[in-house]
Structures are given as C-alpha cells and as structure tokens.
Amino acid sequence: xxxxxxxxxxxxxxxxxxxxxxxxxxxxxxxxxxxxxxxxxxxxxxxxxxxxxxxxxxxxxxxxxxxxxxxxxxxxxxxxxxxxxxxxxxxxxxxxxxxxxxxxxxxxxxxxxxxxxxxxxxxxxxxxxxxxxxxxxxxxxxxxxxxxxxxxxxxxxxxxxxxxxxxxxxxxxxxxxxxxxxxxxxxxxxxxxxxxxxxxxxxxxxxxxxxxxxxxxxxxxxxxxxxxxxxxxxxxxxxxxxxxxxxxxxxxxxxxxxxxxxxxxxxxxxxxxxxxxxxxxxxxxxxxxxxxxxxxx
Numbered sequence: 001x002x003x004x005x006x007x008x009x010x011x012x013x014x015x016x017x018x019x020x021x022x023x024x025x026x027x028x029x030x031x032x033x034x035x036x037x038x039x040x041x042x043x044x045x046x047x048x049x050x051x052x053x054x055x056x057x058x059x060x061x062x063x064x065x066x067x068x069x070x071x072x073x074x075x076x077x078x079x080x081x082x083x084x085x086x087x088x089x090x091x092x093x094x095x096x097x098x099x100x101x102x103x104x105x106x107x108x109x110x111x112x113x114x115x116x117x118x119x120x121x122x123x124x125x126x127x128x129x130x131x132x133x134x135x136x137x138x139x140x141x142x143x144x145x146x147x148x149x150x151x152x153x154x155x156x157x158x159x160x161x162x163x164x165x166x167x168x169x170x171x172x173x174x175x176x177x178x179x180x181x182x183x184x185x186x187x188x189x190x191x192x193x194x195x196x197x198x199x200x201x202x203x204x205x206x207x208x209x210x211x212x213x214x215x216x217x218x219x220x221x222x223x224x225x226x227x228x229x230x231x232x233x234x235x236x237x238x239x240x241x242x243x244x245x246x247x248x249x250x251x252x253x254x255x256x257x258x259x260x261x262x263x264x265x266x267x268x269x270x271x272x273x274x275x276x277x278x279x280x281x282x283x284x285x286x287x288x289x290x291x292x293x294x295x296x297x
Contacts, residue, residue, distance in 0.1 A: 001061065007084030008069045012061035013054035017045035022118070022293045023091050026053045027082070029100020030204060031170035032276060033059055033194035035187075039282035040289070047290055052089065056101060057081055058203030060194040069218075071199045073101075073207025075130050076221035076228060079108025086116055095292045097285070099123035099241075099277050101207070104130070111232040112224070119237040119292030121285070123277045124252060126240030126267065127260035129228055135212045146248055149173060153208040159201065166195045177247040178274025187279075235263040239288040243273030243280070 001012050026037045034053045041051045055062040082105040095118045096106035107128045110120045152158035209215040270281050278285040
C-alpha cells in the first residue's frame with residue numbers, strides 16, 4: 001500500500017500495473033474495502049492498465065490530515081476527495097469505476113468535471129447522485145424495508161450499535177445484499193480490517209444522516225452540493241452494471257436507469273450477482289473497464 005496527501009486526507013491506496021498504462025481508478029463502497037478489487041486488478045494489470053485502488057475516507061489506513069476537519073460522509077465530500085486524488089497523483093484523465101459510495105464519488109466527478117473522465121463504470125443505480133431534496137418522500141414498502149440499516153444509523157442507538165458491533169453489522173449486510181454469494185471468512189476478514197479506522201463510525205453515520213437531510217454538511221463542500229442538488233446529467237461514456245440479486249434495491253427499469261445519461265451508455269444485467277459486483281463478478285467488471293479503455297485508445 002502507498003500513501004499520498006490529497007486534499008483533506010492522507011489517502012492509502014494500492015497501485016498495480018504499468019506506470020505508463022491507461023489509468024483505471026477503482027472505488028469501493030460501504031461496507032467494503034479495497035480488497036473488493038483484488039481479482040479485477042489482476043485482470044486489468046495483465047491487460048496493461050495502471051490501477052489505482054484507494055481506501056475512502058473513514059476506511060482502512062486513510063486518515064484526515066487535521067483533527068478539526070468534519071468527519072463528513074456526504075456525497076460532495078466523496079467527489080471532492082476523488083478529484084483531489086486525481087490532482088495529487090497528476091492524473092489528468094482516467095476511467096472511474098465504482099459501486100455504492102465509490103460509484104457515487106465517480107458519478108459526482110463524471111457529472112461536474114467530465115474533462116477528467118475517460119469513461120465511467122457505475123453499478124446500479126448507474127446514476128448514483130443523491131436527490132436529497134426528495135429523500136424524505138416514502139417509497140414502496142417492499143423497497144423501504146431494505147433500507148433498515150440507514151434508518152437505524154439515524155439514531156444514537158444505531159451509532160452505538162455500529163461502534164460496538166462493526167464486524168457483525170457489516171457481515172450481516174454482506175449476507176443480505178449478496179444472498180447468492182458464498183464468501184469465505186478469510187475474504188470478509190481481509191476487508192473487515194478497513195472498518196476499524198478511527199473515523200469509520202462517524203463518517204458512516206454522517207453519510208446516512210446527511211442523505212436524508214437530517215444533518216448539515218461540511219461547509220467547504222456547500223458549492224459542490226448545490227450543483228449536485230440540480231441533478232446534473234452525465235455525458236461521459238458509461239457502462240452500468242446491474243446485479244439481478246442486489247439486496248439493497250430492486251433492479252431499475254431500463255428507461256429510468258438510462259435517463260440521466262446524455263453520452264454513450266450501455267447497461268449490462270448480471271444474473272445471480274448481488275451488491276458487491278467487483279468481488280462477485282470480477283471478469284464482468286474488468287471487461288466493462290477495458291471496453292472504456294479501448295475506446296480511449
């Protein structure tokens with residue numbers, strides 16, 4: 001693992017593949033970590049890509065530079081972190097690929113700074129920018145019950161529960177969100193180390209409270225969040241990967257899934273795959289990245 005000072009963070013990241021290869025920046029979600037991309041990196045590096053796999057704020061060995069920086073998990077902060085990392089690594093343009101929180105960061109940069117993006121791989125929802133203004137509106141009961149963990153983390157009880165039971169809480173989500181994926185204890189433990197970052201609980205609970213408008217964001221990202229509130233379109237070439245057995249949310253209809261994209265976009269449905277797409281279907285994920293790299297070349 002390497003470290004670099006990028007914006008408000010010292011980012012811990014893995015790098016693999018030729019230094020002069022086309023760059024693929026791979027971004028994990030909650031509650032996962034950089035190990036989700038181990039098999040993807042192996043494939044991409046063998047194909048000549050330079051792979052960068054950072055740990056997000058609040059995960060693994062990534063740390064805030066200042067103790068005074070708010071431990072925000074809001075979408076604007078995640079996007080700003082990604083942009084700062086591209087700048088710190090002197091990467092002018094890259095394929096951005098991610099899911100869950102990582103997919104959100106990639107979508108934010110693709111929407112607001114498309115000149116920095118060769119292409120986007122985003123796991124469903126492909127358009128992963130939160131519409132906080134409408135977040136308090138109820139959805140269908142069969143979809144609401146999947147979000148129990150978000151409502152739980154709105155409370156002090158949820159904060160204490162995550163603090164006390166980090167591994168058990170996250171393991172349960174792995175099981176619920178990928179019901180057909182039989183992961184090993186070794187696979188889970190390799191990632192579970194990421195949850196013991198001192199800022200993990202604070203960042204996670206802030207994220208799930210901010211997205212419902214329950215807490216304020218970090219003022220330094222207010223201008224970015226104002227842009228995101230307008231639900232900007234994404235114009236860069238995009239591949240959306242959708243698992244049919246994602247336990248977080250039902251699969252979207254095609255029209256809804258593609259409605260916020262104005263550039264070339266295609267959607268790949270992955271039968272039997274749950275929420276953790278890169279670890280469950282690494283070949284499909286790598287193929288999606290390589291299709292965008294090839295278009296660049």
